Amino acid sequence: MTSLAFHRRSFLTGATALGAALSLPTSRLAAAVAEQVTPRPLPPPITAAERSARLARAQQLLRANNLGAMLVESGPSLDYYTGVQWWRSERLTGVVIPAEGEPIIVTPFFEQPSIAEQLEVPAEIRTWQEDDEPLKLVADFLRERRVTGRPIAFEETNRFFLGDRLAAQLPGTRIVNANAVVRAQRMIKSAAELALMQAASDITIAAFRTAHANLKTGMSGSDINAAIVAATTALGGSGAGNLVLINEASALPHGSKKPHSLARGDLVLIDGGCSVHGYQSDISRTFVFDRTPTPDQRKVWDQVHRGQQIALAAARVGASAGSVDDAVRKAYTSWGYGPDYKLPGLSHRTGHGIGMEGHEPVNLVRGETTRLAPGMCFSNEPGIYLPGRFGVRLEDCFHMTASGPKWFTTPPPSIDQPLG
Structure with a gap:
């Protein structure tokens, strides 16, 4: 997710978001959002x-x-x-x-x-x-x-x-x-690298919260993305890019180009991140806009939330990276999803390495034998996707310590408090 590289999120939202950010009324929205945040001190770059x-x-x-x-x-x-x-x-x-x-x-x-x-x-x-x-x-x-x-x-x-x-x-x-x-x-991050990744994560979640507080009926995915980018930039992050997936599009992990205007009761999945002095964040949140979630939405959200906890519990020093994915997939299969990578269920790996790049080796995926060690950093994103209906992805990154994994950002407590 560096500013010099094509990133998967730009495929669906980048060009249109940049255009929208320069037009009215989106430019006014972005400016208003930027005024709502206060820049924070950033860690120094790598020496x-x-x-x-x-x-x-x-x-x-x-x-x-x-x-x-x-x-x-x-x-x-x-x-x-x-x-x-x-x-x-x-x-x-x-x-x-x-x-x-x-x-x-x-x-x-x-x-x-x-x-x-x-x-x-x-x-x-x-x-x-x-x-x-x-x-x-x-x-x-x-x-x-x-x-x-x-x-x-x-x-x-x-x-x-x-x-x-x-x-x-x-x-x-x-x-x-x-x-x-x-x-x-x-793969093994220093204290200085971890500090930069923590700063990027803090900026991204703050930008999500600010944008979420400014959502209004009729906004497009590009509008929402522009609000997140404006908040991210004002907070000191760079290279921000976000997927904004609504309703059926949320069942496609990397989205759809079909336009959609935000309406009450829409399920919204946001996946984004930024860079601080070359180090990345990657966070996803799923919520229902301005209406009580349906029983099915709540059930799937709670299952993904549990999936994140299962993954974190399996991420122990000395365990294989693949065993984290195995633990999640075993639980999902027992709940009636899959099996394996089949849908409805989890069609992608549980997580990926992260650092100077949004995606870097190694992955939390079946068959990966690399042993987890202090300093390794990963995303934790065991989404569940129901084709033609909706998908839920919660994504937070963590780093390994001698005593086990530690979150960069803490998963939200419930679909009723989707930004924590």
């Missing part, structure tokens, strides 16, 4: 010292896994290690981290001043001209460091053409997955 410590740890892991070096191209992991926030294009900008010694940044010549401005760790910037092969720069550096006889690790989201072209420069050199380094580090 250069923490990024340097990450690099040192990466090199330890490279040596422990007999890897010669690691290439990380533009994206969250480049930011994680260097502070450089850059987009992906056909032109390579990335960091090459050797098992020993100082890393280098490879970037086009004309981008060097911009990269130098952002770089927060000691690293030489090596540039290439438009008629050069940037992977030759990488290969030459690896030869200088005498590591071409060992495997070279690629961050798992690096694009294919980079490996293909490096292999042409270094025939016989093995290119392998860098998960033993990057994933091992990014």
Whole structure:
């Protein structure tokens, strides 16, 4: 959910919400909502010292896994290690981290001043001209460091053409997955990272509450989204994006493009989040607008609420990530849903990893054997969907501590108090 990446929520609400936010009367609504909130102090961004410590740890892991070096191209992991926030294009900008010694940044010549401005760790910037092969720069550096006889690790989201072209420069050199380094580090959040995620979560739930208090008959999903975005921005969050799903659309986890105007008795599902200094939140709430919920709505809401508690109880240090999903699915099956991923029931995983990205490894999903450890962060969102009728999703994120899981935001107590 970074500002530089396409996010699933923007598919259904982003473009229309931006347009609505600039038109009347939605602009007046957004302005009014923004005036109702008070900005709060934010934790500081990740320091250069923490990024340097990450690099040192990466090199330890490279040596422990007999890897010669690691290439990380533009994206969250480049930011994680260097502070450089850059987009992906056909032109390579990335960091090459050797098992020993100082890393280098490879970037086009004309981008060097911009990269130098952002770089927060000691690293030489090596540039290439438009008629050069940037992977030759990488290969030459690896030869200088005498590591071409060992495997070279690629961050798992690096694009294919980079490996293909490096292999042409270094025939016989093995290119392998860098998960033993990057994933091992990014899955475990530091105290500073957790503080930023807590701030993002606090902003998102406050924005939801503010928008909820301003709901009126006739509002569109775009209106509601614009109100949340306005509150989020006023509170200090960035990159806000929200799904607003009403009635039958709430049974589709990522929604529908069909327009709908808010009416009394509508069931509304909001799923959103924001970023604080590059760290994400992800929260969902489901409620009935301006009318007492029906018995079926109340029943399903209560079951999802119970599902969240079952998931949290299963999230114990040393348990497999998949066992959390298993526990929820077992309960849902006993209540007549599914089985497995069938509908009506829970058609998606119980949760996903979260940190610098709204979705990142690993997931709370069947078959995931990764063991839960302190510092890991996940969403907890075991929704129940009844096709053609409605769906309920409650989503709160938690992080693992030595004594077990801890919420970033606490689930609401009931459908009658849906925002807590």
